[in-house]
Amino acid sequence: xxxxxxxxxxxxxxxxxxxxxxxxxxxxxxxxxxxxxxxxxxxxxxxxxxxxxxxxxxxxxxxxxxxxxxxxxxxxxxxxxxxxxxxxxxxxxxxxxxxxxxxxxxxxxxxxxxxxxxxxxxxxxxxxxxxxxxxxxxxxxxxxxxxxxxxxxxxxxxxxxxxxxxxxxxxxxxxxxxxxxxxxxxxxxxxxxxxxxxxxxxxxxxxxxxxxxxxxxxxxxxxxxxxxxxxxxxxxxxxxxxxxxxxxxxxxxxxxxxxxxxxxxxxxxxxxxxxxxxxxxxxxxxxxxxxxxxxxxxxxxxxxxxxxxxxxxxxxxxxxxxxxxxxxxxxxxxxxxxxxxxxxxxxxxxxxxxxxxxxxxxxxxxxxxxxxxxxxxxxxxxxxxxxxxxxxxxxxxxxxxxxxxxxxxxxxxxxxxxxxxxxxxxxxxxxxxxxxxxxxxxxxxxxxxxxxxxxxxxxxxxxxxxxxxxxxxxxxxxxxxxxxxxxxxxxxxxxxxxxxxxxxxxxxxxxxxxxxxxxxxxxxxxxxxxx
Ligand code: XMP
Numbered sequence: 001x002x003x004x005x006x007x008x009x010x011x012x013x014x015x016x017x018x019x020x021x022x023x024x025x026x027x028x029x030x031x032x033x034x035x036x037x038x039x040x041x042x043x044x045x046x047x048x049x050x051x052x053x054x055x056x057x058x059x060x061x062x063x064x065x066x067x068x069x070x071x072x073x074x075x076x077x078x079x080x081x082x083x084x085x086x087x088x089x090x091x092x093x094x095x096x097x098x099x100x101x102x103x104x105x106x107x108x109x110x111x112x113x114x115x116x117x118x119x120x121x122x123x124x125x126x127x128x129x130x131x132x133x134x135x136x137x138x139x140x141x142x143x144x145x146x147x148x149x150x151x152x153x154x155x156x157x158x159x160x161x162x163x164x165x166x167x168x169x170x171x172x173x174x175x176x177x178x179x180x181x182x183x184x185x186x187x188x189x190x191x192x193x194x195x196x197x198x199x200x201x202x203x204x205x206x207x208x209x210x211x212x213x214x215x216x217x218x219x220x221x222x223x224x225x226x227x228x229x230x231x232x233x234x235x236x237x238x239x240x241x242x243x244x245x246x247x248x249x250x251x252x253x254x255x256x257x258x259x260x261x262x263x264x265x266x267x268x269x270x271x272x273x274x275x276x277x278x279x280x281x282x283x284x285x286x287x288x289x290x291x292x293x294x295x296x297x298x299x300x301x302x303x304x305x306x307x308x309x310x311x312x313x314x315x316x317x318x319x320x321x322x323x324x325x326x327x328x329x330x331x332x333x334x335x336x337x338x339x340x341x342x343x344x345x346x347x348x349x350x351x352x353x354x355x356x357x358x359x360x361x362x363x364x365x366x367x368x369x370x371x372x373x374x375x376x377x378x379x380x381x382x383x384x385x386x387x388x389x390x391x392x393x394x395x396x397x398x399x400x401x402x403x404x405x406x407x408x409x410x411x412x413x414x415x416x417x418x419x420x421x422x423x424x425x426x427x428x429x430x431x432x433x434x435x436x437x438x439x440x441x442x443x444x445x446x447x448x449x450x451x452x453x454x455x456x457x458x459x460x461x462x463x464x465x466x467x468x469x470x471x472x473x474x475x476x477x478x479x480x481x482x483x484x485x486x487x488x489x490x491x492x493x494x495x496x497x498x499x500x501x502x503x504x505x506x507x508x509x510x511x512x513x514x515x516x517x518x519x520x521x522x523x524x525x526x527x528x529x530x531x
Contacts, residue, residue, distance in 0.1 A: 009206075010198035011035045013053040015043065016348075017061030017071050017089050023348065025057055025087070025177045027386060028185060033200035034192050037384075038348050045076035055083040055196030058090025060175065064104055064139050065089075065096045072097070083168035083195045085123075088137050091162065091171030098145035098169075108138045112180060113154045121151040121163055123170055125190050127183055133160075134180035137173055168195060204392045211381045212244035219245060219337050224379055225317055226339040228253045228279070230267040232406055233341030233382065236390050239397040240381050241339050242277050249339070250278045252316045254309060257285025258413030258422070260438075261431045270403055280320060284312045292415060292422045296459075298531035301422070305412040314374060338376035342383045343390060345485065387485075407452045408486065416531040420459030425512075430457045432510045433476045440502045441480075450492050451483035455506070456519075456530045464507075464514030473514035476506055480518075481528055489523040 012029050016022045016038050029036035039048075041058075048056070056077060063070035075097045078084060086094040092102045115133045117124045124131075133154070141159045144150065148169070152161035162171040170191065176184030192198045224241060228234050228251040241249045251271060255264050264281065271277040291304050317335050382390050394404040414430055415422050433455040441447035456477040464471040478499070483489035503516040519526075 009035045009201050010192075010196075011037065011051075011053050012055045012057060012192060012196065012198065013043075013048065013051070014038045014057045014059055015041045015073055015077075015090070017041045017059050017063070017093070019060035019062075019087075019089070021175060021177050022059040023345065023386075025059060025188075028177045028188050029057075029192060030202060030386070030389070031185070032189050032192050032198075033202045034198040035202040035384075041071045041073055043074070045074045045080055048077060048082070049080050053082060054198045055085065055192060057191075058084065058086040058093055060088030060090060060136070063089060065092050065102050066104060078167070078169060081168070083191070084170070085191050085195075086169075086171040087177070088173060088175060089139075091173055092139055092141060094169060094171050095141040095143075095145055095148075095162065098148070100141055100145035100148065101143035102139050103142045105138045105140065109135045109140075109154075109156055111135060113156075113174065115152050115154055115160055115174065117152045117161075119149060119151045121161065121170075122165065122194055123161065123163065123172075123187055123190050124152065125194065127186060131183045132181065133174040133176075133184075134178050135174050140173060141171070170195070204389070204396050207385075207389075208240065208243070208393060208396060211240055215241060215244040215379060215381055218379060219248065222248065222337060223335045224249045224337040224339050225320070225335045225376075226251045227313055228267060228271065229409075229411070230259075230263055230403070230406070231341075231409060232387075232390060232394060232404060233343060235270075235341075235399060235403050236394040236397065237339055237341040237380075237382055238271065238277060239275065239394065239399055241379070242275055243397060244381075247278055250280060250320055250335070252280045252282060252313060252320075254312050254316070255281070255283045255285055256288040256305065256309065256312075256413060258288060258305070258415045258427070260409070260414065261435050266402065270400060274400075275398075280316055282312060282316050284308075287312070289422065289424065289427075294421060296420050298416065301415050301531065302412050305415060309411070310374075317374075336377055337379050338374070339379040339381070341390075342378075342380045344384055344386050347383050405448050407447075407450075407454075410529055416529045417454065417456045419457065419530055426457055429474060429510060429512045430455060430476075433457070433506050433513060436505045436509060437478060437480075437502055440498065440505065444495075444498050446492075446494065446498065449482075451481050451486065451489060452528060453478075453480040453492075455479070462515050466514065471514045474512050475515045475517060476510070476513050477517045477519050477530070478502060479528065479530070481523070483523075483528070486528065489528050491518075491520045491522060 014025050014036060022038055026036045026038050096102050113133050113135045114130055116130050140157050144162055147164045148162050150159045151163050154160040157173055160173045175181055176187040226238050228238055238251050253267050272279045288308055291308055295301055321334060391404050410416055418426050418430055437453055437455050441453045456479055458475040460475045461472055480492045481489040482492050506516050507513055
């Protein structure tokens, strides 16, 4: 079993049976300052026992316990003496495996409900007699396993919460992890603090200290390179490594000519001047632009940019070695390690989509493509963290807000926001328009409230009028979306006055643009980027 759990901490493992809320459960537990990790539903009980979690949570899931091929846990997990909380399908599994009965139902109970607490249960400590809850289940438990008792009911279910406190086994038919169960957090707190006896030892301060120790142990006195993009993940990774190993880290920042305006300046200022990180700046803009000449197909653009990035990065590491030699550095074993800002959701995704043919909608080119080709050993110090935890770590490490709360920016940069051919002229039009969008979003306080806000340049010209002159110029589209994780998104209902201000400024100030449109498509069916 692959685990990234810190050994000395309290921890809860969440067995993932495919619920859309599994990650939310993990987040909620971490909000209790207790480390949580999502593991495969079929992790053997012997492996779980070895890792000594304080408690287990069985997530919900779309299956029915009687379905052929339904995911089942190793039944021995119920006899380890480790507290278990089954949520929804997780509770049905618990009842089913311990001798109770689950009734198959075609009708789902979905939406808000009222929970009546009928028995004093440690899980509901301090919650009174009834609470609002959120249901999303089809099947329900009709006969309890021996030793269990009902602890709460709803209008439709006698057994909305069940427990066998002697064996520390608990089940909830509703979802305590979602916001629609307003006091769900207290239920989870009761479970982790009072039933599992977890300590509140998962804090950013403790994470940073441990991560530094782990990095030092992994790399020893060897050298590490990191492809710094200026995004949150690679920036926090850089700051963390710098704290851990100082000058053994060199960051490579590649200017591919497709960056937003002042991007390279910000990164050089923050890392080179404030942090004194060893930073190698590579200006490869001309190479990239020459390569993109005449190219209009979106996938071809992405592939060309991704492959070129690898070549430029490889060349830069060779140059670094050369520079080290010239500077008379003692012989060292080269740059053996590559640091990457892989986050926890990437790690989980790769577990839960196993066996599912993942559909490639757009090929994403990040530094992620580097290691296979370059035989680096990976250092991934933030692979335990969710995005908001990475941000907290960044702030604690002293990174400025402009980096920590920066909106995502795609690896292929402005090339996927210029439809059609990427030329220096079109890049300059888009940069100017984008700068106006960002500055208006910032000054109206909207920038940090949305997921992304940017301009797109279309290969479409239209007729306009300016003064007494007829114009025939370019079209800029505003793409401003809200999203939790980029997987789905909706366009933001910005105040008309703000939209009007952006539109007026873009058409008045950016030479070559006479029309501004607002993209009102959600994802799906559209994507966030236009290519
Ligand atoms: P789409 O356009 O697929 O984008 O809806 C979802 C999110 O991913 C970002 N994105 C990328 N990020 N490399 C990246 O690092 C890429 O190639 C890439 N393409 C899209 C996009 O900005 C949005 O946040």
